[in-house]
Amino acid sequence: xxxxxxxxxxxxxxxxxxxxxxxxxxxxxxxxxxxxxxxxxxxxxxxxxxxxxxxxxxxxxxxxxxxxxxxxxxxxxxxxxxxxxxxxxxxxxxxxxxxxxxxxxxxxxxxxxxxxxxxxxxxxxxxxxxxxxxxxxxxxxxxxxxxxxxxxxxxxxxxxxxxxxxxxxxxxxxxxxxxxxxxxxxxxxxxxxxxxxxxxxxxxxxxxxxxxxxxxxxxxxxxxxxxxxxxxxxxxxxxxxxxxxxxxxxxxxxxxxxxxxxxxxxxxxxxxxxxxxxxxxxxxxxxxxxxxxxxxxxxxxxxxxxxxxxxxxxxxxxxxxxxxxxxxxxxxxxxxxxxxxxxxxxxxxxxxxxxxxxxxxxxxxxxxxxxxxxxxxxxxxxxxxxxxxxxxxxxxxxxxxxxxxxxxxxxxxxxxxxxxxxxxxxxxxxxxxxxxxxxx
Numbered sequence: 001x002x003x004x005x006x007x008x009x010x011x012x013x014x015x016x017x018x019x020x021x022x023x024x025x026x027x028x029x030x031x032x033x034x035x036x037x038x039x040x041x042x043x044x045x046x047x048x049x050x051x052x053x054x055x056x057x058x059x060x061x062x063x064x065x066x067x068x069x070x071x072x073x074x075x076x077x078x079x080x081x082x083x084x085x086x087x088x089x090x091x092x093x094x095x096x097x098x099x100x101x102x103x104x105x106x107x108x109x110x111x112x113x114x115x116x117x118x119x120x121x122x123x124x125x126x127x128x129x130x131x132x133x134x135x136x137x138x139x140x141x142x143x144x145x146x147x148x149x150x151x152x153x154x155x156x157x158x159x160x161x162x163x164x165x166x167x168x169x170x171x172x173x174x175x176x177x178x179x180x181x182x183x184x185x186x187x188x189x190x191x192x193x194x195x196x197x198x199x200x201x202x203x204x205x206x207x208x209x210x211x212x213x214x215x216x217x218x219x220x221x222x223x224x225x226x227x228x229x230x231x232x233x234x235x236x237x238x239x240x241x242x243x244x245x246x247x248x249x250x251x252x253x254x255x256x257x258x259x260x261x262x263x264x265x266x267x268x269x270x271x272x273x274x275x276x277x278x279x280x281x282x283x284x285x286x287x288x289x290x291x292x293x294x295x296x297x298x299x300x301x302x303x304x305x306x307x308x309x310x311x312x313x314x315x316x317x318x319x320x321x322x323x324x325x326x327x328x329x330x331x332x333x334x335x336x337x338x339x340x341x342x343x344x345x346x347x348x349x350x351x352x353x354x355x356x357x358x359x360x361x362x363x364x365x366x367x368x369x370x371x372x373x374x375x376x377x378x379x380x381x382x383x384x385x386x387x388x389x390x391x392x393x394x395x396x397x398x399x400x401x402x403x404x405x406x407x408x409x410x411x412x413x414x415x416x417x418x419x420x421x422x423x424x425x426x427x428x429x430x431x432x433x434x435x436x437x438x439x440x
Contacts, residue, residue, distance in 0.1 A: 051141055052138075053103050053104070054151075054201075054208070055138065055139045055141070055153060056101070056102070056103055057101075057103045057104075057106055057108075057201055058139065058153070058162060058199075058201065058210060059134060059135045059139065060090065060099075060101055060103070060108075061088075061090065061106070061108030061199060061201060062131075062134050062135065062197070062199065062212075063131060063134070063135040064088060064090065064098060064099075064108070065086065065088065065108060065110045065113065065199075066127060066130060066131055066134075066197075067127075067131065068088075069113055069114075069117060069127070070127050072114070075114075077114060077115050077118045077181065079178065081112060081114045081115045082112050082115050082174070082177040082178050082181070083112070083174070084111075084112055084113065084114070085109055085110070085111055085112075086109065086110045086113055087107055087108070087109045087110075088107070088108055089105070089106075089107050090105070090106055090107070090108060091105045092104065092105055104203055104204075105203060106201050106202060106203040107201070107202040107203065108199065108200070108201055108202075109199060109200040109201075109202065110197070110198075110199055111170070111174060111198040111199065111200070112174070112177055112198065115177055115181065116195070116196060116197050116198065118181070119181075119184065119194070119195065119196060120196050120197075122184055122185075122188060122327075123188070123194060123196075123326050123327045123328060123329070124326060124327040125196065125326055130196070132157075133155045133156075133157050133159045133160055134155055134160060134162075134212070136156075137155075137156040137157075138156070139153040139154065139155060139156075139162065140153065140154040140155075140156060140219075141153055141154075142154055142161075143245070150163050150164045150165065151163070151164045154215060154219060155215075158215055158218045158219050158220055159214075159215060159326055159329070160196065160212050160213065160214065160215060161212070161213045161214070161215045161216075162210055162211070162212055162213075163210065163211050163213060164208055164209060164210055165209050165210070165211050165374065166209070167207065167209065169209075169374040169375075170198060170200070170209040170211070172374050172375075173195065173198060173211065173374055174198070176287060176374075179286075179287060180195070183283050187279060188327070188328050189276065189328055189333065189334055189335065190276065190279070190280055190283075190328075190334060191276055191277065191280050191294075191331075191334050191335070191368065191369050191370045192280050192283065192284075192369075192370050192373065193213050193214065193369065193370065193371060193373060194213060194214040194326075194328070194329070195211060195212070195213055196212040196213065196214070197210075197211070197212040198210070198211050198212075199211075199212075214326065214329050214369070215329075216295050216297070216331075216367060216368065216369035216371065217295065217297040217367050218351050218352075218367065220351060221297075221299050221351050221353065221365070221367065222299060223247065223297040223298065223299060223367070224298055224299060224300045224303055225250065225258065225259075225296075225297070225298040225300075226247060226248070226249045226250065226295075226296070226297050226298070227249065227250050227251065227252075227254070227255050227294075227295070227296040227297075227298075228249050228250070228251055228293045228294075228295060228296075228371075229251070229252050229255060229293060229294045229296060229412070229413070229417065230251075230252060230291070230292075230293050230294075230409065231252065231405075231408045231409040231410075231411065231412030231413065232252060232408070233252060233253060236251040236252035236253050236254075237251055237252075237253040237254055238250045238251050238254050252412070255296075255416075255417065256416060259358065259417075261358065261359035261419070262359075262415075262416060262417055262418060262419040263298070263356045263357075263358065263364065263366065263417060263418055263419065264356060264357045264358065264359065264419050264420065264421045265354070265355075265356050265418060265419070265420055265421070266355075266420070266421060267420050267421070269335070269354060269355070269356075269420075270418060270419070270420035271420070272335045273335045273354070273418060274410075274413070274414055274418065275335075276334065276335045277294075277370075277410060277413055277414075278410060280370055281406040281409060281410055282406070284370075284373060284402070284406060285402045285403055285405075285406045288402050289373050289374075289375060289402060290375060290401070290402045290405040290406075291372065291375040291405070292370055292371065292372050292373045292375065292409075293370070293371050293372050294368060294369075294370055294371075294409075294413065294417075295368060295369055295370075295371045296366070296367070296368045296417070297366070297367035297368065298364055298365075298366060298367075299353060299364065299365040299366075299367070300362055300363075300364055301362075301363040301364060301365060302362050302363055303362075329352070330351070330352020330353075331352055331353055331354050331366060331367045331368050331369070332350070332352050332353065332354050333352060334369070335354070350365060351365070351367075352367075353365030353366055353367050354366040354367075354368075357421070
């Protein structure tokens with residue numbers, strides 16, 4: 001390959017630098033693969049450095065695009081707004097429109113900016129607050145318990161999760177946006193993911209697509225148990241490697257072993273929770289979405305008391321965070337009802353958790369949300385279910401047609417996971433006051 005000028009060579013090196021410092025190390029670290037390639041050897045940095053570069057580029061891109069969006073007047077969302085893609089090039093030396101930075105040159109794309117601004121407005125997220133959460137302090141990288149290979153970042157105030165997604169998932173979300181818009185207008189109280197932005201970083205032929213979502217499990221609350229539930233029994237048990245983690249994510253069969261009698265709610269809370277799940281599953285089925293999960297976090301108040309902690313404990317930086325500020329972001333706010341009960345229970349002590357008990361009368365706070373909804377029942381999924389059904393019981397595998405998947409999901413949640421008791425016990429939380437403890 002020949003280069004016509006020193007500038008062209010510099011551009012090539014910057015692109016190679018971005019690939020090696022901001023993307024490839026993540027891929028190989030997640031798969032356990034090591035790479036030896038002379039072409040890249042002159043700019044291969046440790047993973048810690050590459051993580052900082054990628055997080056910095058994300059914050060710079062979002063900061064610029066959201067800040068620039070504030071100059072556009074508010075108006076109704078039109079159908080064409082869902083398909084708009086805005087792009088800006090951010091060279092490291094800066095330009096008349098963009099600031100200089102210490103990262104490789106990159107292009108930052110923003111999908112449906114006006115539509116996502118409407119979604120943020122619907123949940124009471126002001127532009128300044130959105131920018132403050134995402135840009136003011138360094139992002140916190142989270143471990144990924146799943147097999148998707150996605151990277152997860154959390155904002156320091158516990159409000160937002162940034163997740164990398166595949167190209168097909170980003171495309172599917174774009175197609176969902178008009179229906180998603182209609183659903184949120186009818187029902188802002190939902191356990192479905194709340195999407196606040198869709199972006200893409202491009203450099204050196206590499207595309208890193210990002211979605212900004214609500215944070216289901218607040219970092220400020222110790223999760224004594226964490227589950228990824230699909231309502232399936234086929235291979236739905238946490239691996240040995242997962243179980244060795246300090247905060248493992250268990251699965252359906254693990255839940256049945258560890259909470260054989262399920263989790264108990266008072267009648268009103270149980271009915272509101274199941275109504276929300278039924279409505280959300282109906283929406284997912286209408287979009288032909290499947291293979292989603294219920295992410296469930298369980299905080300045991302009695303165990304926290306024995307350990308000398310409280311629900312609203314110190315975060316990772318030692319400061320006690322306040323409750324989440326985004327509307328309908330907590331578990332209690334997200335379930336159906338008139339909203340009064342949710343407002344009464346969403347305090348710094350409960351952090352928006354839903355009161356529950358075990359069959360042994362242990363007091364709990366439940367945090368939950370539906371995740372991984374960007375999977376449609378297309379040819380590959382149909383084929384996967386067909387061959388699994390030949391070998392195993394077709395009704396037990398996780399990949400299934402959307403209608404059956406939703407029915408099985410709801411049946412498992414309503415009979416095996418969540419149960420109702422005739423007694424009300426929501427008020428027990430306010431008597432629980434303990435000292436701080438480190439987060440899980």
